[in-house]
Amino acid sequence: MNSDIPDPSDWIDSKLSGLKDVDETxxxxxxxxxxxxxxxTGCGHTFCSLCIQRxxxxxxxxxxxxxxxxxxxxxxxxxxxxxxxxxFSAQRxxxxxxxxxxxxxxxxxxxxxxxxxDLDDGRRRSGRKRTRTNYTETLVSxxxxxxxxxxCQAMLPGAAxxxxxxxxxxxxxxxxxxxxxxxKKTKPLRKIQRVNxxxxxVANVRRKLQDEGLSTSGSKQTLFRRYDEWVTLWxxxxxxxxxxxxxxxxxxxxxxxxxxxxxxxxQPVKMTIKNIDDRQWVQKHKEDYDYLIEQARKSILKKKQExxxxxxxxxxxxxxxxxxxxxxxxxxxxxxxxxYQVVS
Amino acid sequence: MNALPKRISKETERLVKEPVPxxxxxxxxxxxxxxxxxxxxxxxxxxxxxxFKLELFLPEDYPMVPPKVRFLTKIYHPNIDRLGRICLxxxxxxxxxxxxIRTILLSIQALLGAPNPDDPLANDVAQKWKExxxxxxxxxxxxxKEYAKA
Numbered sequence: 001m002n003s004d005i006p007d008p009s010d011w012i013d014s015k016l017s018g019l020k021d022v023d024e025t026x027x028x029x030x031x032x033x034x035x036x037x038x039x040x041t042g043c044g045h046t047f048c049s050l051c052i053q054r055x056x057x058x059x060x061x062x063x064x065x066x067x068x069x070x071x072x073x074x075x076x077x078x079x080x081x082x083x084x085x086x087x088f089s090a091q092r093x094x095x096x097x098x099x100x101x102x103x104x105x106x107x108x109x110x111x112x113x114x115x116x117x118d119l120d121d122g123r124r125r126s127g128r129k130r131t132r133t134n135y136t137e138t139l140v141s142x143x144x145x146x147x148x149x150x151x152c153q154a155m156l157p158g159a160a161x162x163x164x165x166x167x168x169x170x171x172x173x174x175x176x177x178x179x180x181x182x183x184k185k186t187k188p189l190r191k192i193q194r195v196n197x198x199x200x201x202v203a204n205v206r207r208k209l210q211d212e213g214l215s216t217s218g219s220k221q222t223l224f225r226r227y228d229e230w231v232t233l234w235x236x237x238x239x240x241x242x243x244x245x246x247x248x249x250x251x252x253x254x255x256x257x258x259x260x261x262x263x264x265x266x267q268p269v270k271m272t273i274k275n276i277d278d279r280q281w282v283q284k285h286k287e288d289y290d291y292l293i294e295q296a297r298k299s300i301l302k303k304k305q306e307x308x309x310x311x312x313x314x315x316x317x318x319x320x321x322x323x324x325x326x327x328x329x330x331x332x333x334x335x336x337x338x339x340y341q342v343v344s
Numbered sequence: 345m346n347a348l349p350k351r352i353s354k355e356t357e358r359l360v361k362e363p364v365p366x367x368x369x370x371x372x373x374x375x376x377x378x379x380x381x382x383x384x385x386x387x388x389x390x391x392x393x394x395x396f397k398l399e400l401f402l403p404e405d406y407p408m409v410p411p412k413v414r415f416l417t418k419i420y421h422p423n424i425d426r427l428g429r430i431c432l433x434x435x436x437x438x439x440x441x442x443x444x445i446r447t448i449l450l451s452i453q454a455l456l457g458a459p460n461p462d463d464p465l466a467n468d469v470a471q472k473w474k475e476x477x478x479x480x481x482x483x484x485x486x487x488x489k490e491y492a493k494a
Contacts (some may be wrong), residue, residue, distance in 0.1 A: 007354050009361045029442035030407060032351045055441060059408050064442040288426040295467070 006092070007032075014099040023092075026085050029064060030055060034089050037239035038081045042074040046081055050236035057194075057232060072194075082241055090146040090155060189238045194231050197224050213246075214253065222261075229256055348376050352402060355445050367449045369400065377402040381413070383449060385492065386457035390484035391419070394492030398428075398452070400445065410439035411448060418491040420484040422461040422470035430455070431465035 008027070011020040028035050030051035037049035045065040047055075055064060056072050063070045146155045152169040195205055205223050206216045214230060216223065233252050237243050282289065356376065359369050366384035371377070381398040385391025397416040403409050413435060415428035423431040434443060434451050464470030473480040 005350060005353050005357065007357055009358050012362060030351075032354045051441075055408065059441075062440070064440040067438070067440065285427055291426060 010096060011099075013103070014096065015102050016095070016099045019095070019099075022088070026081070026088055034085045035078075035081060037236060037241070038078040038085070039075040039239060040078040040081075041068075041070050043068045043070070046078050048236070049075070049239035050232065053232045053236055057228060077239060086155070086241075189243050191235045191238050192231055195224070195227060200224075214250065225261075226253070226257065229253060349406075351407060352376065359446060364446055364450060367446075367453060369445060369449060377406075379445070381449060383453050383456070385488060386453060389457045390481045391421075391456045391488050391492070394488035396456075396492050400449075402445075407441035407444070410435050410443075411445060413448065413452065418487060420469060420480070420487040421456065422459050422464045422466055422473045423455060425466045429465065431463060 008020045008023040011017050011023060026034055028038075028046075028048040028051050030047055033048070035046065035048050038046045039049045039052055040046050041052070041063050043063050043066050045063055047064070052064075052075065053072055056070060061069055061071065147158050147161055148155055149161065149164055149169060154164075154169065156164050195208070202220050202223060205227050209216045209223065209227055209230075212230060214226065218226070230249075230253055233249050233256070237249050353376075356371055366386075367382070369379045369381045371379050379400040379402075381400050383396045383398060385394040385396065394417075396419060398413055399416055401412045403412065413430060415424055415430065417428075418426075419428075425431075430452060432451060432455055434440075434448060459473065461470040461473040469480070472483070
């Protein structure tokens with residue numbers, strides 16, 4: 001089992017086990033990763049833009065957390081959470097390392113004499129506090145800390161920030177801009193409209209795909225799905241604080257097509273559950289299946305009989321009704337069905 | 345086979361690191377989507393003292409679709425049929441990707457503690473449960489003793 005995936009449980013046996021909740025809160029309930037381009041629903045729950053858009057388009061129109069009805073148009077950016085995630089995830093590894101180290105050496109000599117017995121129970125606050133500060137000083141120099149550039153908002157190591165500012169933010173590569181206004185990202189990215197399979201023509205979708213520089217091969221179904229997924233991926237990217245390039249998103253789409261779509265075609269093989277051979281299962285549970293079949297037959301028979309009985313009664317009743325009517329209102333023989341309905 | 349999605353790895357890791365009391369779930373080495381599960385019968389229920397084996401499978405589309413779960417141990421319960429299939433809303437219409445393996449297993453454990461004969465899957469059991477609850481509970485207890493003792 002792969003155990004080096006960062007996860008809220010990393011905090012459990014550390015001295016700051018409370019951070020597990022913080023860690024968990026900053027993760028998307030769908031993918032369990034830290035939020036990427038977090039979007040808040042009308043009911044106040046937050047998910048990654050891509051996760052929630054994909055869910056609302058493909059699976060269900062309800063909030064995964066509270067089941068209230070939701071539409072993509074109701075989603076709004078959750079900027080505060082985005083910033084929180086950014087800061088927390090930048091510091092996470094460091095904090096974790098510090099608290100893990102602290103757990104290994106519970107009594108640093110500088111802070112407390114080795115005889116202090118109750119350091120671990122958390123009551124000696126001053127002691128704990130000093131311990132932590134001490135470690136921060138020794139393990140994390142300010143050069144390791146990621147800081148945000150006040151001009152272009154790029155995250156940089158503390159050591160590099162001065163040089164970065166001297167160079168007009170020009171040293172960070174793709175997302176670094178220039179504060180004089182020659183930013184690389186000149187026009188803001190725009191979201192694109194979804195297409196409605198019922199009202200849009202195939203030719204139109206094909207043209208849209210072509211305009212975006214995407215493949216136009218495949219059946220009608222494939223074209224619509226491809227464009228739909230493109231809209232999802234693209235719009236999620238637009239929600240991102242630092243959107244990726246169009247060719248990156250195209251790569252994502254290609255990956256989606258080779259994994260998800262290819263998988264669907266190969267499903268019969270994939271879905272076999274290990275150790276469960278269908279034939280064996282049927283043999284093993286033959287008795288139970290026979291029982292279920294017998295029950296089903298019985299209930300069908302019972303229903304049938306009930307229906308027949310009902311029909312008989314209705315017919316009798318109908319006959320009576322007709323007789324009665326003939327007695328009382330000889331000229332009201334309008335429709336037999338009407339009489340039938342009255343009785344039933 | 346596709347690489348295992350990170351979410352599944354995370355869930356598995358958490359199930360191992362932070363197990364739910366009375367519930368265990370371990371993936372097979374050669375199929376990380378297939379789990380062997382055991383659930384202890386809740387206290388003060390007719391299933392108390394029993395350990396029930398289940399199997400759980402995460403379909404390709406998980407978490408967009410619910411996991412497939414069924415009892416392998418025979419159990420006398422109005423919402424679980426003779427093949428071990430479970431009638432539980434969160435496994436069907438009320439599934440949400442915000443739910444996960446541990447919450448589903450907790451729901452199943454809760455179902456053992458609160459049988460619902462008004463929404464039955466095993467009709468004969470449900471009928472018995474409604475007509476003569478005492479005997480039904482006794483049967484559930486007997487079955488637990490017979491089939492679910494480790």
